[in-house]
Amino acid sequence: MIQDEILKLKKEKNAIILAHYYQDKEVQDIADFVGDSLELSRIASTTNHKMIIFCGVNFMAETAKILSPEKKVILPVKEAICPMAMMIDKEKLLAYKKLNPDRVVICYVNSYADVKALSDVCVTSSNAEKIITTYKDQKMLYIPDKNLGTYLKDKYHLDIDIWPGFCCIHNNLKTDEVDTMRKAHPKALLLIHPESPLALLKMADYVGSTKGIIDFASKSEAKEFIIGTEEGILHPLRKRNPDKTFYLLSEGLRCYDMKLTKIEDVLRALKEETFEITVDPNILVDAKKALDKMLEMS
Ligand code: SF4
Structure with missing residues (x-):
């Protein structure tokens, strides 16, 4: 075998x-x-x-x-x-930094090493809220995911510029799909990944990373859930929770890559x-600083 x-x-x-x-x-x-x-x-x-x-x-x-x-x-x-990692490059980030030298650059891990190397700290969807709110009294730039950035900007009223990148999978979700699924499964809780548009995140019972969604569903007393993230998550959700039912919010939630x-x-x-x-050793050193800082702050 x-x-x-x-x-x-x-x-x-x-x-x-x-x-x-x-x-x-x-x-x-x-x-x-x-x-x-x-x-x-x-x-x-x-x-x-x-x-x-x-x-x-x-x-x-x-x-x-x-x-x-x-x-x-x-x-x-x-x-x-x-695809999201390709929506920002080193030259564009350098040009932005030249015009905005006072902004702390917070970089989602969905990015390449040369972009991380120009950033102050990295984040993932599991720790972005904690790390970004640590800088809440400073001016920030968040790269490259507009949806996670917009969600935190809206929630905490931050002075944060948002890069216009996105995940092609989560960004395509529509509020109509939520309406349809809620009608079909009225008892189910809606759990959504923050790479989704703000209008959907505002409809959710829980917004969190993939691990956050698994932990939430596993601890919850509810028995049915509508899941707003990539379909691969259904495997660990069903393995850990054989007594619960999970519905995928949209058939489009399948990442080709x-x-x-x-x-x-x-x-x-x-x-x-x-x-x-x-990885080029010169880039690696600075990219590692941004990642190590993330791990320290998580
Ligand atoms: S689901 Fe696919 S496209 Fe979306 S952020 Fe993850 S790897 Fe990128």
């Missing part, structure tokens, strides 16, 4: 397999650890394994490399990218040790 081959090779090569909650079920089930960006960053920064096989999109594997520069980090599918990685790619990545992630 392919799973046995993976386990054998993983042991021989002293490798750890990390997978994001948005990966296919089969990939999640073969991983040593399944988590969201913050949890996976923490593991990448502390693991003793020589090699990290990162099942996710490329900025995540790059983040693991920055946090563990001495490890070999492999992304099984080179083409797995996050996250689903590129198949279990065969994990095996090939272990065998061939491709595709290895590299």
Whole structure:
């Protein structure tokens, strides 16, 4: 069986397999650890394994490399990218900083190393609220996700400029879909990821990261939930809560890039040790400072 081959090779090569909650079920089930960006960053920064096989999109594997520069980090599918991370680049950020030197730059992890290196601190959807409110008396720039930034700006009345990037999956959600699902499932609670538009977040019973949604649903006494984030989350939700029912808010909640990685790619990545992630050492040092600061402040 392919799973046995993976386990054998993983042991021989002293490798750890990390997978994001948005990966296919089969990939999640073969991983040593399944988590969201913050949890996976923490593991990448502390693991003793020589090699990290990162099942996710490329900025995540790059983040693991920055946090563990001495490890070999492999992304099984080179083409797995996050479109949001490409909605900001170093030149545009430098131009903004020149005009606004007094703003603290807060960078969502869905970004590349050269952008992180120009930022004061990184955040994920699990810790953005805590970290951003620490700077609430200062002027800020939040890059690149407009929806999470707008949600926190609205909630805390912050002096924060928001970069106009977005997640193509969550940004497409519509309030009509909420109305339809609420009518169909009147007892269900609505749990939504903050990469979604503000109008939907205002309709939610809970707004939080992927891990936040899993924790909320697992602790809640409610039995039915409408889930407003990528469909991969349904696997851990159902595994942990066999007595509860989960409905996906929209059929559009499927990230093409996250689903590129198949279990065969994990095996090939272990065998061939491709595709290895590299980061320019000069960029890595500054990007690591922003990520380390995030881990300290979380
Ligand atoms: S779900 Fe959205 S933010 Fe996450 S990797 Fe896919 S496009 Fe990027």
